Amino acid sequence: EVQLVESGGGVVQPGGSLRLSCAxxxxxxxxxxxxxxxxxxxxxxxxxxxxxxxxxxxxxxDSVKGRFTISRDNSKNSLYLQIxxxxxxxxxxxxCTREDTGGSDAFDIWGxxxxxxxxx
Amino acid sequence: xxxxxxxxxxLSASVGDRVTITCRASQGVSSYLAWYxxxxxxxxxxxxxxxxxxxxxxxxxxxxxxSGTEFTLTISSLQPEDFATYYCQQxxxxxxxxxxxxxxxxxx
Numbered sequence: 333e334v335q336l337v338e339s340g341g342g343v344v345q346p347g348g349s350l351r352l353s354c355a356x357x358x359x360x361x362x363x364x365x366x367x368x369x370x371x372x373x374x375x376x377x378x379x380x381x382x383x384x385x386x387x388x389x390x391x392x393x394d395s396v397k398g399r400f401t402i403s404r405d406n407s408k409n410s411l412y413l414q415i416x417x418x419x420x421x422x423x424x425x426x427x428c429t430r431e432d433t434g435g436s437d438a439f440d441i442w443g444x445x446x447x448x449x450x451x452x
Numbered sequence: 453x454x455x456x457x458x459x460x461x462x463l464s465a466s467v468g469d470r471v472t473i474t475c476r477a478s479q480g481v482s483s484y485l486a487w488y489x490x491x492x493x494x495x496x497x498x499x500x501x502x503x504x505x506x507x508x509x510x511x512x513x514x515x516x517x518x519s520g521t522e523f524t525l526t527i528s529s530l531q532p533e534d535f536a537t538y539y540c541q542q543x544x545x546x547x548x549x550x551x552x553x554x555x556x557x558x559x560x
Contacts, residue, residue: 391547436501
């Protein structure tokens with residue numbers, strides 16, 4: 333089964349840092365652009381960041397630019413999101429998602445999410 | 453940034469009803485629009501891409517239409533498993549992707 337599994341979330345104080353991970357399985361990971369999307373409790377979906385298949389291009393929402401860094405290790409079929417200078421408004425469930433690159437270009441596979449809570 | 457406005461934000465319907473959800477874009481997005489379904493505690497699921505193409509495995513009672521700035525998602529006959537929140541997403545201004553605010557469909 334095609335699968336994405338996130339990890340690394342937790343409770344962190346404002347100004348703190350975390351590294352989120354996403355492990356991909358049962359598909360050719362380096363064929364796809366990958367994204368992070370987040371959802372604050374009881375709220376809608378917010379696109380956060382994207383990285384092309386080879387890591388050559390990265391993109392960020394204005395709300396996280398300069399604080400978040402997306403990366404990938406294709407040899408480990410893994411996607412990462414380094415998050416720094418955390419703010420209370422970064423509290424959310426963070427989803428790893430696959431863009432159907434060259435197909436629909438929509439987000440066809442999603443992980444179950446990892447929760448980040450920013451609180452003092 | 454392109455803003456997406458969904459209406460209604462909440463609707464109450466019965467099993468068997470025909471349901472239509474609208475998504476309006478603040479500027480044209482051509483046909484680069486997708487629809488997702490999200491059930492409580494679950495990740496979103498892709499239903500429709502490029503405005504009207506049905507994702508593999510999605511029941512044919514779901515359909516999408518529109519282009520430019522106005523789009524609709526229609527469920528022809530609402531089933532118990534369709535009670536969920538639905539989101540539209542534009543990919544025209546890729547990579548600055550945006551989602552609509554969501555439409556929650558509840559049982560009347």
